[in-house]
Amino acid sequence: MTKTDFLTVDGRDVPIEGERNLLEVIRKAGIDIPTFCYHSDLSVYGACRLCLVDVEGRGIVASCSTIPAPGMVVKTKTEEIREIRKISVELLLANHDQSCPTCPKSASCQLQDLARRLGIEKVRFKSTHKPKEVDRTSPSIVHDPNKCALCGDCVRACHEIQGIGAIDFAGRGSGSAVVPAFGKNLNQVECVYCGLCSSVCPTGALTPKSEVDDVWKALDNPKKKVVAQIAPAVRVALGEHFGMEPGTITTGQIAAALKIMGFNQVYDTSFAADLTVIEEATEFLQRKTKGEKLPQFTSCCPSWVKFAEQYYPELLQNISSCRSPQQMFGSLAKDMLPEKLEVDVRDLVIVSIMPCTAKKFEAKQAKFQANGIPDVDHVITTQELGRMIEESGLSFKQLEPESLDMPFGFKTGAGVIFGASGGVTEAVLRYAVEKIGGKKLDSVEFKAVRGEAGVREATVSVAGVDVRLAVVHGLANARRVAEQVKAKECTYDLIEVMTCPGGCIGGAGQPIARDRADAKRLRAKGLYATDKMLEFHKSQENHMVAECYAKHLGNVGGEKAHHLLHTGYRSRKRIRETELDLLNGANAKKLKVDVCVGTSCMVRGSQQLLHQLIRYLEEHGLQNDIDIKATFCFERCGRGPTISVGDTVIEKCTFEKACKALDKELEKMKISQQA
Amino acid sequence: MPQTLKKTTQRLRQFEKVCEILDRYQHDPMKLIPILQAVQDEYRYLPEEVLAYIATSLGLSPARVYGVATFYAHFALEPKGKYIIRLCDGTACHVKKSIPVLDALRERLGLSEEKPTTPDMLFTVETVSCLGACGLAPVMVINDEVHGQMTPEKAVAYIDEIIACEEKK
């Protein structure tokens, strides 16, 4: 047995049990010293200076960046420290847009909380705040720099957990700001709308974009029939908004509340999840049998899909073509409900209640519209629903539970566990093992894929064939796995990727559980408990889904199913408009030539090609008919140099090929001009 | 016109230079600062698309590169004038009255702190903190040439001289 070391905090002995820093030891002792830039999932930053404590012999130190040592004598609230803390918060407030009551973070703002806790009654400093423009361009997130305290949590979250770095510090000193590259808007950069930044932001600088007003408006319009779908993770988290324990299952109360607020029908996204399981498992089994396009990546997380479209276009064929449950629900509902509810499709409003900010972005994509009508009209988060219930004046805890409406209110446990990382994989296994094995599963629980690690692996035998699985959450982890796949360093068959830590239960739309480190675990527990309570656990047992296929969709993976339930992907250039003008012809009508100068095209000689081309143009006096741009990737790196002349893309381009294409396109242009 | 072509060739040459710089530093993201310095030597500032290109080639996020470029005083994201006039406002120069010199320069050129470059792109006036030539305070640097013991009159005379010289061209 090893001896436990102790240190003293405000006169009491506290054991050191492997904590990373003094702050954690102090918090363990039940003293919640304030912090602003500390986040247990992120690296230590040490900038807010609120966690200062007095360590005997060392003076005032930041506890977040001090390693606990045996025998330390720590004081947390000396006069000096209290004074420094107060001044720090006053300094922050002096440079803050103090429109607090109208701030979307008002209820959970740490700055307000701190000011209250420290008893700050007056800011003695002059306001130095200069108004800056609010960025509302993103479908998912509002960035209000006027509220930013520069704690850097968002920057570290986006970089460390999601591996993206869409936002970073710019400028220096009092001119510092957190911004996307070149001060652009969030919708112009590589942000995947996961909202993680907004969930770690202690102030109202980054918040999920609210669609509450749109929903109220629809509810108030007598012509509209408003229908809700509730994602699995919402039911185990909404309670927190009303002071309940994380993981409390509140499906019935949610249904009741929605009905009172005026929703016509209340359905369950888990129904669509069951559908997804069947489609996705079928797709997987086909690929596995043929041995092609493996591993298959899951596609239910829109942030992951956008991430892959941006960084791994070469892996897009590996992503399941299934729409996410939200979008399957939407297309199916818009297809089936007008008849059932006797409403014109234009007056049918589908509102998703999601734990997620990226779902807002997903629903707005053109590919999820039919005849200009979106499959899902509005997406609100768990938090937004909480606020709507508050606004309605309902006392949530006291609501009499109600049941969901049929048919889309019916689900199996497989559709519910979707909300936790590993859930999709487990649900697919429950389907696939039975489907191939041909006999009924005795135990439906695949504990091997459950857990909290960022990358989990398991091998499951399906009818004698080993299926290698990987369950990943956090896009930084996904990047690592995707790199392995690209380099053929791994042999997975199925890879589940969720962007948010812990899966959807940890989504950025969920109530903020800053002081509850166990919230995610409890929410997951709630989902698995629901699974246990339900009558059915496998998607193939969902008879409503079966009926849906029989009456409406036809075969699994068939034509109609394909039309409504599947989708395609496109490559997105990493950052838009990153091109270099090399030649601008003087004429009005010009031929556009793009030459890729990305690394691998460069290696393959695109630079020389550019040179030759320009010399050729010069010799032939063509320079005014052409615009040449250097672009940075056509994502066809293996077959470079790649150039595009007009609409033609030429791979493995040589000077001769390029000239030929040039002449041809110029000829075409001339003819069209003459015509 | 030969004009466009000349420009194109220059752009291409600059671009090749960027690639060469990246190669020289072996696409090592740790070398971001020397890379930006070398690229700025080439373009005299850091154009957005070049920064984006550097980011992509180094495997860094563009926001990160932008963050670095805006942190250091030496990096310019806007083009600067042909003559960059830097007036030292370090302790020694300040004590020896560098501010009147600055004011005189700005007045002569119609510039201010917010507007450091003349519209004709001939002059940029900036302050620096200490050029390490304190013995000669106040000090003014035109491009890389150090001029000591400056007075408002002498400073303006330098400007007039440059303008006259440019007009002759």
Add this chain to the structure above:
Amino acid sequence: MSTAALNLKKITEEYACDAERLKRRVIICAGTGCVSNGALKVFDAFAAEMAAAGLNFIPELKPESGSGTYVSKSGCQGFCQMGPLVTIEPEGILYTKVKPRDVPEIVKTTLVEGGIVDRLLYQDLVDGRHCHGTQDIPFYTRQARTVLKSCGIINPEDIREYIAGGGYEAAMRAYKEMTPQSVCEEIMHSGLRGRGGGGFPAGRKWDITRKEPGPKKYVICNGDEGDPGAFMDRSVMEGNPHSVLEGIMIAARAIGADEAYVYVRAEYPLAVQRVRKAVQDAQSLGILGENIFGTGQSLTCHVMEGAGAFVCGEETALIASMEGKRGMPLPKPPFPAQSGFCGKPTVINNVETLASIPIIMQMGAAAFRKLGTEASPGTKTFALTGHVANTGLIEVPFGTTLREIVNNIGGGVTDDNGNLTGGGFKAVQIGGPSGGCLTEENLDLPLDFDSLKSVGAMVGSGGLVVMNKETCMVKIARFFMQFTQNESCGKCVLCREGTKQMLSLLDDIIEGRGTEETLDLLDRVARAVQKGSLCGLGKTAPNPILSTMRQFRAEYEAHVYQKRCPSGQCKALLTPEIIAEKCKGCTACARKCPVGAITGAVKEPHKIDPDKCIKCGVCKETCKFNAVTGV
């Protein structure tokens, strides 16, 4: 046996042999200061004139140079104000403010005829006597030039001259005859404390790093010198770059590093160039590189330029910047000694610290300890500027008094125009934006790390600004606060927002809006920022305020309570006035005043209406009798 040993000796002998053939040597200061005053043109003039006079002009000392006059360029000689400086050896004559047109006379009178051009000699400000050279100019005689000894004499671009002076012998000894541990011990015994500001014992730092597990370790030489008003490190890098390199080698040997970086401030192009050349030359002679002195050890040395951020002088920020990141400091611990560049154990030392190393190794730790004071052995360079007759770079033993520096080396306090004023001394600001003020009271304080700390100042980087009675201390505090506010990296709240608020509070005081609360709040924020900031920049930023508030409380109070600036520097607090005794009633001012604030009959003393006056200063400029004050 060791070929390298032979090499050093051989180079020394060859150099001595070449030097022996010389008749004379002309040393032209080619430091930044003298160059900007035209030193290079002076050099060219020598070439032309000597050719015309039929003298053998030797620009570079080579075996085939033969006999003649070697005209070499040196680094900064410290007396930049009097530049360009030209020294003539062996006579030891120092000519000051030499212009190209003076060169023919020098060539004729001194080089040909062996005489002296009196008018180019330095003239003592007090007694007006002409000084012959460094041996009788008080500015030099009162100093103890140790680290700076060779700066300003040797040709910094000639590695042979450095070697001929015993250079690289200490490095060779460290590599061949000493163990890393014994090198650390030697430096620990010397008591050398870091010259970069903190004063941490260099030997201890090395020893800690030595004990960290290897194999990869780094040495970084901190040449970022950002204090606005200091240029010691620049001068050493420009004037004797090899001494810095040798220090780096010994540090590398002590901790077991095989890679070193010199991080030079980008505002110092000449230093960058000289250090680069020194590295190249050392490499081509085999002093740096693989298998150093035949020991199988290797050391590569890189030079990196900063990109314009004062905070990058702070060691963790410097490392961040070397790693291609924003130069934002990190919380310490871990210290660089444990986890520095690329996460590896790293020693960071200041330029002057490193340049002291070969000297210690040569003279021995015990002898070094004899210089300076018990707790702060050795000498320290200072950049002496401000209202003092002789500005420039000086080096004195620790323990020297301020009086000695200001009055004797500096030649006394001056007014704005450089004329000596008896008794005009007000204060010295030491240590730049992180330092504090010393007053008349402290004139006899022996300066060292600890004594300065005890009076609320610090050695810091070594900037020494002398201020006369005309200086407003509130404005001085504001000047430094403006600097730190501009240079704050913006990471931690106290420093980023605190410096901004302190600046705004100072503005309130200077512009007449100050109240009792302003003073109280200023004091409180200053203390909070000092105690709570993340890095040294923030922790020391309030020093100028705290120190002036303590030493010159009355001045602050006059600004606040009487709305009066005792030294008449704060424009907003001035009351415009015409001194009746001086006014001749010429009406010139009244006619020029744009707002008609001046009234008075012809030949009668005039009056200014303070409510109308906009303090444009036209009247003051117009008045031929100096009768107007307060605008």
